[in-house]
Amino acid sequence: MSNPNFSCPGSKKQSAIARILAPLLAWTLQNSWMPITQAETVLESIRTTGLLRAAIREDSVPFGFRDGPANQWTGICVDFIQALQAEVSATLGGQPLLVKFYQSSLFNRYNLVAENVVVVECGPNTIRHDLELPITFSLPFFVTGTQFLIPGDxxxxxxxxxxxxxxRIGVLAGTSNSEFLATRYPKAELINFQGFTARRLGVEALMQGRIDAFASDGILLFGEALLLEIPLGRDYRLYPPYPLDCQGYGLILPSDQPEWENLVNRVVSSPNSRNIYRRWLGPLFPALERVENHCRARESQALTTVPTGDEIPSEKEP
Known part of the structure; x- marks a missing residue:
């Protein structure tokens, strides 16, 4: 028979520990089923840190590139992020903010946002709805489409x-241009260019006669021609005059952040944004406005066209 007065060595110490841990254990069990507190929003994070984290390309004239003795970032996107900085600061009651720029590329642009390295990426990003990532796009801030750069003769x-x-048509691998050309011109010989300087390498290949045309978004062909001092309209031409397809560019944003998305869209649709494009594009601005109007008319026509029953259904969404 056990002795009721007997106690094992250290039992008093164990009882004391148990008395301390019991409330903590009870609280844990009681609250283990409760939903996790929602993470702070983008604006809350910016308010706390005083920092706006943005990514910009350096290979996409006139949107993002490096220039000047200091090799600093410049372009439409730099000015746009500065306009966004001012809007965020005003929204936060005039709080001073710093902007930290990260370099994005064709290969990491989505993941920089998806992995919360940055809260906005600005560049020539075709708005897409087939990406299985926690990202979304702003309203279109620019409209362009696939054109060819060809020798004038x-x-x-x-x-x-x-x-x-x-x-022989050069094109950037992994782009919407490449997908479009493969579908539209299956008998053409597509030559893919890759890497950070792929667009420049493609245009140089055209100048050296190693390809017959180089395809990209019209605005980016304009920019590369400007950078390489190619005389457009004489030795080289953009063909056709209007894009073969129409693509809207959107800023890449984290998904499920409606307050942040609405703020960015306010900046996108503001008159100041049009002024930024006008300053950068100068005499090209009217021509690019005509492209934008052409694409809007094309979209409107597509929406109002009544099917006749003779159309061949496409296996792939445009």
Whole structure:
């Protein structure tokens, strides 16, 4: 029979520990089913840190590139982020903010936002709805589409309305331009360029006669021609005059942040944004406005077209 007065060595110490841990254990069990507190919003994070984290490309004239003796970032996106900085500061009651720029690329632009390295990425990003990542896009801040840069003396021979069989067409790998051309011109020979300087390498290949045309968004072809001092309109031409397809560019944002998305969209749709484009594009601005109007009319026509039943259904969403 056990002795009721007997106690094991250290039992008093264990009882004391148990008395301390019991309330903590009870609280843990009671609250283990409760939902996790929602993470702070983008604006709350900016308010706390005083820092706006943004990513910009350095290979996409006129949106983001490096220039000057200090090799500093410049372009439409730099000015746009500064406008966004002012809007965020005003929203937070005039709180001073710093901007920290990160370099983005064709390869990391989505993940920089998805992994919360930055809260906005500005660049030539076609708005897409097929990306399985926790990101979204702003309203379109620019409209452009696929065009070809070709030698001026080939203008009458290069027929974009045909199948371009045998034509050597350079394009950036992994872009919407590449996907579009592969579908539209399956008989053309697509030559993919990759890397941070891919667009420049493609245009240089055209100048050296190693390809017959280089395809990209029209505005980016304008920018690269400007950077390489290519005489557009004489030795080289953009073809056709209006894009073969129409793509809206959007800023990449974290998903499920409606307050942040609305704030960014206010800046996108403000008159100041148009002034930024006008300052950067100068004499090109009216031509690019015509492209924008062309694409809007095209979209409007597509929405109002009544199917006749003769259309061939596409296996892939445009």
């Amino acid at each position: 080939r203008l009458g021979q290069f027929d974009g309305n045909g199948d371009l069989q045998g034509e």
